[in-house]
Amino acid sequence: MLVPGKIQHIICTGNLCIKEVQDYLKTLCPDLHITRGEYDEETRYPETKTLTIGQFKLGLCHGHQVIPWGDLDSLAMLQRQLDVDILVTGHTHQFTAYKHEGGVVINPGSATGAYSSITYDVNPSFVLMDIDGLRVVVYVYELIDGEVKVDKIDFKKTTTATHSAH
Amino acid sequence: MMLNGAEDEEKWLAEGIAGIQHNAFYMHRALDSNNLREALKYSAQMLSELRTSKLSPHKYYELYMRAFDELRMLEMFFKDESKHGVSVVDLYELVQHAGNILPRLYLLCTVGSVYIKSKEAPVKELLKDLVEMCRGVQHPIRGLFLRSYLAQISRDKLTDIGSDHEGDVDTVMDAVEFVLQNFSEMNKLWVRMQNQEPGRAREKRKKERSELQDLVGKNLHVLGQIERVDLDMYKETVLPRVLEQVVNCKDDLGQYYLMDCIIQVFPDEYHLQTLEALLGACPQLQPTVDIKTVLSRLMDRLSKYAASSTDVLHEFLQVEAFTKLSNTIEKVIEVQVDMPAVGAITLYVSLLMFTLRVHPDRLDYADQVLGACVKKLSNMPKLEDSLATKQVVALLRAPLEKYNDIVTALTLSNYPRVMDHLDNGTNKVMAMVIIESIMKNNTCISTADKVEVLFELIKGLIKDLDGAVDELDEEDFKDEQNSVAKLIHMLYNDEPEEMGKIICIVWKHTMAGGPKRLPFTVPSLVFSALRLVRRLQGQEGDIVGEVVPATPKKIFQLLSQIIEALSAVPSPELALRLYLHCAEAANDCDLEHVAYEFFTQTFVLYEEEIANSKAQLTAIHLIIGALQRMTVFGVENRDTLTHKATGYSARLLKKPDQCRAVYTCSHLFWVDDEDGIRDGERVLLCLKRALRIANAAQQMANVARGSSGPITLFVEILNKYLYFFEKGNQQITAAAIQDLIELINTEMQGDSANPGSDPDVFLASTLRYIQFQKQKGGIMGGKFESIEL
Numbered sequence: 001m002l003v004p005g006k007i008q009h010i011i012c013t014g015n016l017c018i019k020e021v022q023d024y025l026k027t028l029c030p031d032l033h034i035t036r037g038e039y040d041e042e043t044r045y046p047e048t049k050t051l052t053i054g055q056f057k058l059g060l061c062h063g064h065q066v067i068p069w070g071d072l073d074s075l076a077m078l079q080r081q082l083d084v085d086i087l088v089t090g091h092t093h094q095f096t097a098y099k100h101e102g103g104v105v106i107n108p109g110s111a112t113g114a115y116s117s118i119t120y121d122v123n124p125s126f127v128l129m130d131i132d133g134l135r136v137v138v139y140v141y142e143l144i145d146g147e148v149k150v151d152k153i154d155f156k157k158t159t160t161a162t163h164s165a166h
Numbered sequence: 167m168m169l170n171g172a173e174d175e176e177k178w179l180a181e182g183i184a185g186i187q188h189n190a191f192y193m194h195r196a197l198d199s200n201n202l203r204e205a206l207k208y209s210a211q212m213l214s215e216l217r218t219s220k221l222s223p224h225k226y227y228e229l230y231m232r233a234f235d236e237l238r239m240l241e242m243f244f245k246d247e248s249k250h251g252v253s254v255v256d257l258y259e260l261v262q263h264a265g266n267i268l269p270r271l272y273l274l275c276t277v278g279s280v281y282i283k284s285k286e287a288p289v290k291e292l293l294k295d296l297v298e299m300c301r302g303v304q305h306p307i308r309g310l311f312l313r314s315y316l317a318q319i320s321r322d323k324l325t326d327i328g329s330d331h332e333g334d335v336d337t338v339m340d341a342v343e344f345v346l347q348n349f350s351e352m353n354k355l356w357v358r359m360q361n362q363e364p365g366r367a368r369e370k371r372k373k374e375r376s377e378l379q380d381l382v383g384k385n386l387h388v389l390g391q392i393e394r395v396d397l398d399m400y401k402e403t404v405l406p407r408v409l410e411q412v413v414n415c416k417d418d419l420g421q422y423y424l425m426d427c428i429i430q431v432f433p434d435e436y437h438l439q440t441l442e443a444l445l446g447a448c449p450q451l452q453p454t455v456d457i458k459t460v461l462s463r464l465m466d467r468l469s470k471y472a473a474s475s476t477d478v479l480h481e482f483l484q485v486e487a488f489t490k491l492s493n494t495i496e497k498v499i500e501v502q503v504d505m506p507a508v509g510a511i512t513l514y515v516s517l518l519m520f521t522l523r524v525h526p527d528r529l530d531y532a533d534q535v536l537g538a539c540v541k542k543l544s545n546m547p548k549l550e551d552s553l554a555t556k557q558v559v560a561l562l563r564a565p566l567e568k569y570n571d572i573v574t575a576l577t578l579s580n581y582p583r584v585m586d587h588l589d590n591g592t593n594k595v596m597a598m599v600i601i602e603s604i605m606k607n608n609t610c611i612s613t614a615d616k617v618e619v620l621f622e623l624i625k626g627l628i629k630d631l632d633g634a635v636d637e638l639d640e641e642d643f644k645d646e647q648n649s650v651a652k653l654i655h656m657l658y659n660d661e662p663e664e665m666g667k668i669i670c671i672v673w674k675h676t677m678a679g680g681p682k683r684l685p686f687t688v689p690s691l692v693f694s695a696l697r698l699v700r701r702l703q704g705q706e707g708d709i710v711g712e713v714v715p716a717t718p719k720k721i722f723q724l725l726s727q728i729i730e731a732l733s734a735v736p737s738p739e740l741a742l743r744l745y746l747h748c749a750e751a752a753n754d755c756d757l758e759h760v761a762y763e764f765f766t767q768t769f770v771l772y773e774e775e776i777a778n779s780k781a782q783l784t785a786i787h788l789i790i791g792a793l794q795r796m797t798v799f800g801v802e803n804r805d806t807l808t809h810k811a812t813g814y815s816a817r818l819l820k821k822p823d824q825c826r827a828v829y830t831c832s833h834l835f836w837v838d839d840e841d842g843i844r845d846g847e848r849v850l851l852c853l854k855r856a857l858r859i860a861n862a863a864q865q866m867a868n869v870a871r872g873s874s875g876p877i878t879l880f881v882e883i884l885n886k887y888l889y890f891f892e893k894g895n896q897q898i899t900a901a902a903i904q905d906l907i908e909l910i911n912t913e914m915q916g917d918s919a920n921p922g923s924d925p926d927v928f929l930a931s932t933l934r935y936i937q938f939q940k941q942k943g944g945i946m947g948g949k950f951e952s953i954e955l
Contacts, residue, residue: 018648038743038788039689064784067791067830068838073892077885080931081878081924101938115693117750117792120700 004028007128009053013090013108014062015039037062037090050082054131055157059084063091063107069118072098075105085157086129086136094119095127095140097153104155106138113143134158178220182229185215190236197243202250206261206273209240213269216308223307223377230311234318237276241319244280254281267302271312274299279319289337293320293344301351306359307378313352314381317345321388338394339403345392346407349385353424356382357417375419382420383427390431400436401443409447418452425451425460434471437464438485445494449501457498458512465491465520472524482524488531491517496538507546511557514539518561522568529577532565536580543587555592558584562596566603573609575600576619585623590631594646597624601649604656612659614667621675624650629679647686650676654690665698666716673728681735688732692744695721695728696751703755718755722748726763738775742768742785746792753798761796762803765789769810779819786815786827794833797842804843808834812852821863825879829856829886836890846897849890853898856883857906864913877925880910885932891949892939900952907933907953 007029014037016022022042025032036045049060059082066074070092079087086104093116095109109125116122125142138153189212196204216233218226243249244257252260257277264270278296282289296316303309324341359375389395389404405428412424428444429437437444444464448457468487472479482488495513499505518535525531539561549555562584565575575581585593600623604611611617621628627646654672659665669691676687699718725748733741749764768789776782790811799807811834815827832852835845860879867876884906891898910929933955940950 018644020645020648038784039740064791065787067787067833068794069791071838073889074833076935077882077889080885080935081882081928083927083931101935115697115747117696117747117754118795 009033009051011051011058011060011088013037013060013088014045015090015114017041033060035060035062038064048078048082050084055134056086056131056136057084059087061087061089063089070094070096070107072100072105076100076103079103079105092116092118093122095123095125095142097127097138097140099153099155104136104138108140109142175221175225178218179225179228182215182218182221183232186212186229186232186236189215193236194239197239200249202252202260205240205243205250206264209237209273210264210266210269212236213272214266216272216311217266217268219305219308221307223374226307226311227377230315233272234315237272241276241280244277245283254284254286257281268308268312271300271303272315275312275316275319278316279323282320282323290340293340296320297344297347297351300348304355306355309355310352310378310381313348313355314384317348317384317388320344324388324392338392338399341392342389342395342399342403345385345388346404349382349389349408350411352382352385353411353415353420357415357420360417360419372419376423379419379423383423383431386424386427386431397436397439400432401440405436405440405443409443413447413450416452418454421451422455422460425455426463429460429464429467434467437468438471438481438487441485441487441490445490448494449497453502453504457502458509458516461491461495461498461513462516465516469520469523479524488521488525488528491520492534492538499542506554507542507549507551508554508557510542511539511554511561514542515557515561515564518564522564526568529574533578533580536561536578536584540580540583540587543584549587549589555588558588559592559596559599563599566600570603570607571609572600572604572607572620573611573616576611576616576623582619582622590626593626593631597627598646598649600624601627601653605649605652609656611657612664614664614671617657617668617671621671624653625675628675628683643682644686647683650683651686651690654687654694657694662698662702662716665701666721669695669698669721669724673724677731684732684735685737685740688728689740689744692725692728692747695725696747699751699755718752718757719760722752722757722760722764726767729767733771733775736775738771739781739785742771742776743788745771746788750792750795753796756798758798758800758803761798762807765793765807769807769814772814779823782814782818783823783827786811786818787830790815790827790830790834794837797837797839816855816859821859821866822876822879825856825859825863826882828852828859829883832856832886832890836893836895838893844895846890846895849895850897853883853886853890856886877910877913878928880906880913881925881928881932884910884929888932888936892946900949903953907955 004027009031010025010029010033012025012032012034014035016025016034016037017039018041022032022034033049033051034040034045035049036043036047047061047065051058051060059079061078061082063069063075066078066089068074075087075089078089084103086106088106088108090107090110092107093110093114094107096105096107098105106127106129108127110116110122111124111126113122113124123142123144125140128139128141130137130139134157136155136157138155140151140153142149142151189208193205193208193212196202196208213233215229216226218229221229244254247253250257254277258274258281261273261277262270264273275296278292281287282292300309300313300316303312324345356375356378359371359378386408389408395404408424408428412421412428415421425447448461451457468482472482495517499510499513502509514535518532521528521531521535539558543549543558549558562581565578565581566572569575585596588596600620603609611620625631627650657668657672659668672691672694676683676691679687698716699721702716702718702721725744729741729744729748732744745764745768749761749768752761752764772782772785772789776785793807793811796804796807808831812828812831815831816824818824818827829852832849835843835848835852837843857880860876860883863876863879884903887898887903887906891900891903910925914926914929936950936953936955939946940953941947942950
């Protein structure tokens with residue numbers, strides 16, 4: 001699936017570190033959204049980013065700025081601040097996906113299985129989101145002991161949660 | 167004048183063809199009426215056209231083919247005695263009356279062909295007669311075609327001989343002898359054509375000669391096809407005679423062609439068994455012969471042969487094929503004093519390819535080839551010829567591609583020595599090739615010794631080589647260093663002792679690379695080391711080892727050194743991040759002093775080296791985030807560090823940054839674990855301080871810009887109040903939250919900002935959240951009950 005043309009958007013929480021990786025992601029899909037991680041050599045990536053895909057507003061942030069790291073309630077605050085349905089953050093190198101009060105907070109984990117002081121035994125992982133109308137299906141791909149395991153989470157947006165602030 | 171010459175030739179050819187056709191017409195008439203005498207007369211006249219000297223080989227061939235076709239008719243006539251009533255014996259006598267020698271000999275050969283088939287005379291005598299009589303024509307082109315005719319018409323009779331006269335070895339010998347003699351004579355004629363005059367005439371001659379080469383080579387094909395010519399006969403008779411011709415003719419064109427012909431025509435099995443003789447001829451050839459191509463093709467064929475079955479492989483070892491080839495190459499290089507570097511190296515490349523394909527398990531052979539190349543390179547000045555350099559690179563790439571595993575190539579002791587002879591630029595390119603190979607094959611280098619060898623190989627990337635004042639293209643340099651960084655992740659051993667050694671070796675080498683390389687390579691090394699620490703975490707006590715007992719403490723000491731070197735580059739921001747990682751790792755190992763020391767280094771860097779306000783903001787967040795997770799500190803140490811953190815937070819340049827950092831510090835006093843710190847008062851203190859800063863920011867904005875400041879700060883602080891309120895911080899009351907909400911509302915109204923702006927939206931979602939919590943019911947609902955919206 002990681003072949004040019006199949007993916008419409010790439011959302012990346014950061015710490016690509018070198019331009020080579022950004023260039024590679026660009027070959028998979030030209031619509032690339034990146035926020036700045038603390039090891040990115042490119043200093044012009046933004047700290048946070050919001051974008052709309054279909055009926056969903058998405059928010060993106062690396063996550064080292066949200067303390068305590070990985071804390072759901074603190075992340076929820078950022079979600080409220082950015083006013084998004086789906087918040088995507090990283091930093092912990094551990095895949096998580098929470099549904100709460102009409103929103104979803106997703107951490108795709110580390111695509112390379114990189115070292116983390118927060119998580120022991122990092123398994124490489126990434127997430128594919130299929131957004132269709134008011135429904136988003138989140139597929140998580142994890143490489144555990146040499147095998148790829150796939151899981152999925154469904155989320156449906158209730159119309160009352162849409163904001164009138166347009 | 168060339169044009170005229172070509173035109174003339176066309177004219178002469180046309181004339182010749184016309185002559186042939188004219189006489190052929192009458193010959194046919196004679197054949198139809200069974201008139202032998204007339205037939206002979208006209209055929210002789212027809213053949214006289216072939217006496218011309220005016221045609222180039224290409225044109226002569228056309229003329230020859232016309233005559234050839236007509237002679238077939240004549241041969242059929244000769245065969246049928248009933249038509250002409252003359253016995254073949256008498257016929258053989260009769261045709262010798264033809265006036266000129268060339269037509270006479272063509273006719274003789276034609277009859278001879280019929281004669282042989284008839285078996286009325288001993289084949290041996292007949293063949294001998296014919297091949298010797300052809301000596302009468304010494305003109306190269308005419309002679310070659312004549313003898314070619316002889317070879318042609320006798321061919322199928324010869325190949326039949328073996329099967330017809332079973333058990334009659336002599337007859338096969340006679341056939342072989344005949345062909346060998348014809349071959350020798352043809353070769354002599356051919357060689358005689360060479361022109362010693364320099365310039366265009368010589369080139370022209372060369373071209374003409376190559377047009378004729380297959381006529382000579384045909385004889386070898388015939389020999390290859392005679393069934394009864396077995397290995398013994400080939401070994402005892404055929405090969406020695408042919409090689410004798412080849413060597414003695416001292417003609418470079420001929421030698422090259424014939425050696426190649428031998429190799430292509432005869433089976434590989436034969437070559438293997440006669441390797442010594444075949445190779446023995448090589449050093450004796452003219453220096454201008456492209457011997458490397460000949461040997462390459464031979465080795466190529468033998469490689470394919472070796473791949474055909476395992477029994478064959480055994481044979482290779484038996485005949486010591488490798489040793490023989492190796493020795494021959496040495497001898498050839500020795501003898502051909504003027505051979506340029508590229509020639510010699512190409513020979514080594516071919517030999518190495520052969521070795522890798524035929525004896526892949528014999529690393530000693532491969533190493534030997536590399537060693538021979540090193541020796542040759544040592545006796546030469548540094549390579550400047552790009553072709554030669556390309557060949558050296560091909561030599562180095564071959565083992566990588568064959569083994570798909572750099573580790574095997576690393577055991578070749580001469581490999582690094584070959585690399586030493588490359589110029590700096592190519593050396594680096596080769597180093598990149600090696601790294602690419604490792605990455606592509608996901609190879610893991612797992613022992614300290616191998617890492618040492620590997621780093622020796624890629625030293626062109628690791629440090630500036632002697633005399634290297636290369637202009638460093640920045641992009642290229644970055645690519646190189648990133649490659650090295652990636653490589654470091656491939657150096658791994660499960661066993662902590664060995665891993666510790668590997669890390670030390672890598673550090674030793676990268677340290678020598680100087681400051682500009684450290685920012686690229688140090689992070690990989692640090693994380694590699696931290697992984698090792700994590701593995702050792704569970705283990706108790708010191709591991710008894712040789713040089714570096716691998717304990718977390720020792721590794722932290724090394725890490726401290728490494729990161730210090732990095733910060734001196736200067737690269738303070740990166741160093742700060744790495745210090746924090748080390749602090750967290752030390753925390754997990756329960757090493758309070760080590761963790762404290764790392765935090766100290768962090769703060770020192772922050773104070774002294776990080777001046778940029780954006781960098782400071784990020785750094786402070788990282789410090790707070792890490793500190794918040796520390797569990798190993800005692801009260802005093804923790805207090806000192808949190809005090810520092812909050813102090814620096816409050817001293818950031820921009821007020822909004824200050825505000826955010828300070829309220830973030832509140833988390834330092836509240837950890838959600840069971841025995842985590844929960845200091846409600848200090849949390850509140852932080853939040854209140856943040857409020858004060860936010861207020862100040864408001865006022866400043868009013869004064870400085872005449873607009874309201876960042877109301878969003880208040881909403882952020884409100885959210886923090888809610889966070890701790892939910893967690894059960896008694897110091898935060900519903901009333902306080904209520905007040906804050908009202909404050910924000912007031913600020914909003916006072917502000918000319920549009921609805922739908924960020925603070926507005928944020929507040930709305932916050933209030934929605936409060937509503938949500940109220941509706942939850944239970945304890946949470948109870949808490950939020952008193953907050954009115």
